[in-house]
Amino acid sequence: MASIELNGECVEAPEGGNLLLAAHTVGVHIPHLCYHPGLSAPVNCRLCVAAVGRGEERRLVPACDVPVSEGLVVDTLADDVAQARAEALEFLLVGHALDCPVCAKAGECELQNYVSAHGRDEGRYAEDAHSHQKTDLGPRIRLYADRCIDCSRCIRFCDEVAQSGELARVDRGEQAHVGVFPGRVLDNPLAGNVVDLCPVGALVEKDAHLGPPVWQLRGVDSICSGCSAGCNVRVDVHREKVIRVKPRFNPEVNDYWLCDGGRYGWQNADEAQRVHHPLIRRGQEFAQVEWDEALAQVDKRMALCEGEAIAASFSANSTNEEAYLFAHLVRDIWRARWVMLRGCQDSEGDQHFGGGFTIRADKTPNARGVADVAAQLAVEFLSPDRIWPEMAEGRVRAAFFLAGHPRERLTEAxxxxxxxxxxxxxxTAFESELSQMASVVLPGATAFEKTGTFTNVDGRVQCNRRIVLPPGLAWPDWRILSRLGQAAGLHWTYDDPTEIAVALGEQQVAALTEVPEGRSGQVYGGGWATRLQRLGFIHVEDHSKRV
Ligand code: SF4
Ligand code: SF4
Ligand code: FES
Incomplete structure (x- = not known):
């Protein structure tokens, strides 16, 4: 560490680290545009100006390019610093279309915010800016080149993280602009990150202008359920409708990024396939029934087959809390003989990118957590290859399949x-080949519709939050399982997944002598998080201090 003087205060900062970041960690924000902590620093916008040194040594420098050293004297508040900053902004606006009222980035535009806080009241450049046509760079992303401030974040991201390299500066002189190489399109698996990175409205999603303005959105911190990486996300909602999914910084999991599967994949969910009501088969047809009737039917028929003749299938899409309830039902009530865990693996394997970001081949969020919880309750999984033949030979009289993956298909066998x-x-939340064969279908919830914890591939327990309500009469899966337990005579009075999480946490802690390595997660949420943390089940981290 080095001692530096920052705006008259003596502070400690990592020696050799960048001054812009060092100032940020002690609460001094230095405006910046081209710099992004997840990318290299090109030092091209000159907005991050600060004065360093004293007397004749004093000079104005870009803070993103100054290494911290012992005794460094820094001033970010001086008049000449403010003037240089205002001039840098004025210069950036020379080529920038002033169309904020119709720009999809308005309200979260870094340039707009900085100009409003640090810019001049009026620009002195009277010439018309060069105008460019808007261009589609790929299937989802559109470029409004006359809003571009040439920060090069998008180009650096494609080179350094996505490692696809399709973006570059094209053409020359005043015609120069960001574009794709001839014959290429911006469609790499991480392409959506350039929209977040673009500090202005130059790169936007094609349909962004159709949504509500950003100041009407409510953000909820949660976890992506698209694969076992467990990327941290913020889900933006408007009037109980999910509008978009954005990355949430976590240096241990996803850094600043999301893959396009996690960012846009939820839009592919087919609402027409949702199960809205409990269903009971009557002949060839399903009849819609009330919950009490469906639960009573399941309880009665499972009790008739209790023991040897029952099979149960856990789902790697369940939360830890749901797995905990299901494991109790499987072990203590139904005494199922054949138990398996179904997941969904991508045959192409994990995809690795620059900086360590990885899209996992396991397309479920919680295979590890469900396996951990089942092991804790001494529920042993058999290979599905051992169970299907038992069913085929008629030795399984009753089977309970928990929320399969929406993409799951059945083989002929x-x-x-x-x-x-x-x-x-x-x-299940969605109709599937499996649900078509059911005697009873219990309508469950998607990850957006329920709260609970997922354990990612590295063993980090993280909190998934309910964003919207399930449709129709569908319930979160923990509630269905809790009610099934009550019907079977268990004293389960869970009204909230928090209570199940605490019961699970207490059981895990009772079984542990120490909290295992990697048992941590980023969880916000007051009482719940605090209680689980005290029990040692999770470790709360706060990465909100990103630049
Ligand atoms: S398009 Fe956006 S991110 Fe890319 S160089 Fe221009 S302003 Fe920067
Ligand atoms: S890598 Fe996995 S968890 Fe991360 S955003 Fe993509 S699908 Fe979601
Ligand atoms: S942020 Fe430092 S030069 Fe752009």
Whole structure:
């Protein structure tokens, strides 16, 4: 560490680190545009100006390019610093279309905010700026080149993180602008990050102008459920409708980034396939019924088959709390003999990118957590290859499948095996081949519609939050399982997944002599997080101090 003088105060900062970041960590924000902490520093906008040194040594420098050293004297408040900053902004506005009222970035534009806080009241440049046509760079992203301030964040991201290199400065002189190389499109698996990185409205999603203005959005911190990486996200909602998913900084998991699967994949969910009501098969048709009737039917029929003749399938899409309830039902009530865990693996394997960002081949959020919870309750998974033949030979009379992955398909052999099961319960958010074969369908929730914890591939327990309500009569899965437990005579009075998490946490802590390595997660949420943390189940981290 080095001692530096910053605006008259003596502060400690990491020696050799960048001055802009060092100032930020002690609460002094230095305006900047081209610099981004996840990328290299090109030092091209000159907005991050600060005065360093004293007397004749004093000079104005870009803070993103100054290493911290012992005794460094820094002033970010002096009049000449403010004037240089205002002039840098004025210069950036020379080529920038002043169309804030119709720009999709308005309200969260870094340039707009800086000009409003640090800019001159009037610009002195009277010539018309060169105008460019808007251009589609890829399937989702549009370039408004006359808003571009040439910060090069988007180009550096494609070179350094996505490592796809399709973006560059093209043309010359006043015609020069950001574009894709001939024959290329901006469609790499991380392409959406350039929209977040662009400090102005030059790169936007094509449909961004159709949504509500950003100041009407409510952000909820949660976890992406698109794969086992468990990227931290903020889900923006407007009138109980999910509008967009943005990355939330976590240096241990996803840094500043999201993949396009996590960012846009939820838009592909087919609402027409949602199960809205509990369903009971009557002949070839399903009848919509009330919850009490469906739960009573499941309880009665499972009790008739209790023991040897029952199979149960956990889902790697369940939260830890749901897995905990299901494991109790499987072990203590149904005494299922054949138990398996179903997931969803991408055959192409993990995809690795610059800086360590990884899209996992396991397309479920919680395979590790469900396996951990089941092991804790001494529930042993068998290979599905051992269970399907038992079904096919008629030795399984009843089976309960918990919320499968929306993309899951059955093989011909699996379909034939399930046809031999007398009573099949499927708890799921979406209609599927599996639910079509069920005796009873219990309508569950998607990850956006329920709260609970997921354990990612590295063993980090993180909090997934309910963003919107499930449709129709659908319930969060923990509530369905809790009510099934009550129907079977268990004293489960859970009204909230928090209570289940605490019960699970207490059990885990009771079984542990120390909290294992990697058992930590980024969780915000007052009482719940505090209590779980005290129990040692999670470790709360706060990365909100990003630049
Ligand atoms: S398009 Fe945006 S991110 Fe890319 S150089 Fe221009 S202003 Fe920077
Ligand atoms: S890598 Fe996985 S967890 Fe991260 S955003 Fe993509 S799908 Fe979601
Ligand atoms: S942020 Fe330092 S020069 Fe642009």
């Amino acid at each position: 699996e379909r034939e095996a399930l046809a031999g099961v007398e009573f099949l319960v499927v708890q």
